[in-house]
């Protein structure tokens with residue numbers, strides 16, 4: 034789950050990372066009010082969960098409260114990369130002398146957190162990584178030991194940070210590490226971390242992604258979820274324990290197991306079709322779950338056929354079939370349905386479905402071919 | 414012969430009194446697996462399966478009393494890391510974790526700790542292990558596979574069943590099937606299992622079922638090119654998966670343009686691996702080797 038800049042920075046601040054004074058506004062009048070309270074120059078920053086807000090015009094300087102109101106009016110009416118801006122952060126403007134990059138993420142291959150710093154702050158770090166990877170200094174953190182003090186000095190040295198800032202930099206490193214660890218983040222990033230003309234080290238931007246699987250122990254963070262960025266069907270799917278991702282094609286898929294669900298999409302494509310979604314219904318196939326899956330798949334008007342691929346294994350095929358039939362009664366789908374069920378009592382399952390006018394298939398290839406034909410109107 | 418589990422496996426089930434744990438214990442015992450004990454904290458002293466399997470409060474007690482050498486974990490995600498630590502501290506050699514949804518930072522700590530301890534973890538978020546005709550540790554349906562000479566290793570559950578089933582249709586059996594799981598950080602990699610299959614005299618051919626995300630398949634390809642004498646057939650799921658989206662498995666995600674099916678297939682083909690276009694084709698390719 035992605036957090037907004039203001040949310041990330043609040044968490045960082047809790048762990049001792051200095052951030053600019055500021056607050057979030059949802060209206061331009063509020064923005065003006067906050068700017069007046071802060072006094073002096075402010076930055077008006079769109080709070081949307083996409084990168085590159087500055088480049089897209091979502092971050093503007095304002096010298097007076099009146100200007101802050103104008104900028105906020107503009108930004109609050111924008112869409113950045115398709116997402117509406119509903120909030121702006123009004124932050125005191127810093128006098129920036131230097132912009133640094135500092136971030137922590139999971140290094141999957143090393144199976145450890147990795148902390149990265151670069152003297153090339155403020156720009157897109159992926160760009161730096163591509164063009165001048167030697168400018169990113171990396172240290173791996175032992176997950177059992179945590180960050181060590183000397184490691185923060187290694188980073189400071191690596192990015193040629195003047196010695197007078199080492200102590201403040203180290204404090205930020207530890208704050209970021211604690212924020213990452215205690216929030217179960219998969220990414221915690223400050224870009225840029227600035228050194229001000231007054232000699233302060235300050236996090237003017239913040240970004241965090243939190244591990245969805247760990248939200249059970251962070252109810253405070255779970256509450257920060259912004260449903261704007263998720264397709265409504267994906268939100269609905271999560272409620273039923275379904276894993277759903279919308280795609281562009283016209284063949285709806287309902288499969289048990291993530292690997293098999295991906296494979297079903299691939300095989301549809303292999304035979305000339307386009308999958309409309311990824312959907313893993315997980316273990317079992319209760320009528321309730323199947324019905325929810327049908328509703329979600331069919332809410333997409335593009336869908337011209339549905340392919341159901343269930344590898345029963347221990348679950349009995351006839352039980353799965355009964356679940357599907359009960360769900361069909363409830364949802365009453367109007368597009369052709371192709372079903373393939375494998376497992377114990379699969380034949381009985383197929384017979385039940387065939388009696389209900391469903392197209393049945395023996396193999397995945399057979400099912401995919403039938404679904405592709407059905408979507409093109411060639412099979413009913 | 415086989416790898417990791419066989420007739421001599423003496424298994425503990427952690428979370429044996431839970432719904433999943435009990436259901437699959439019944440299935441494992443029916444298959445002939447030697448389940449010697451269960452563990453559920455607070456339920457020590459009880460018995461399950463018609464008083465045939467004793468339940469203990471701790472893994473240590475269970476292992477000491479029964480001489481168990483392996484454990485399978487069916488406890489909820491929030492307690493799973495602790496269950497793995499407990500099994501490792503009790504000296505259990507092989508720990509198989511079925512649980513899905515363990516926080517990734519928990520898994521980083523688990524993996525760092527196990528590397529020091531020397532226990533082997535398979536999973537998490539995996540279907541477990543099946544040595545047809547000998548033992549089943551986990552949730553792979555026993556009836557879909559027959560004994561044979563093919564070693565199977567996979568990141569996925571039902572996709573593996575699909576392949577085992579297609580093999581069985583053609584009369585092709587397996588030595589052992591190892592589900593290494595769909596999480597980004599796991600206990601046993603493709604590479605680890607390939608080495609075991611290469612050394613196992615009964616295994617003559619190998620099936621590798623990978624998917625998008627990470628670089629485990631690429632590392633496997635390097636090992637195959639450099640060291641493997643046995644033929645390998647592979648399938649990679651997720652060719653149509655959009656970048657940046659987690660496809661059900663926590664580990665199945667193309668990040669920063671890395672971990673695509675295309676790059677994995679290319680690496681494997683370069684290493685001389687035959688990559689199937691769909692799961693059933695794996696069985697047909699095996700027949701030609």
Ligand SMILES: Nc1ncnc2c1ncn2[C@@H]1O[C@H](COP(=O)(O)OP(=O)(O)OP(=O)(O)O)[C@@H](O)[C@H]1O
Pocket residue numbers: 053076078083084085086087088092124125126127128129132154155156224225237238239240
């Ligand atoms: N409080 C501030 N004071 C002075 N300058 C600022 C402040 N906040 C941002 N800036 C300037 O604006 C630039 C862009 O801001 P920021 O890093 O927050 O957004 P971004 O990186 O464009 O957005 P995203 O995080 O979506 O990629 C910074 O590199 C910095 O130069």
Ligand SMILES: [Mg+2]
Pocket residue numbers: 155224225238
């Ligand atoms: Mg930035």
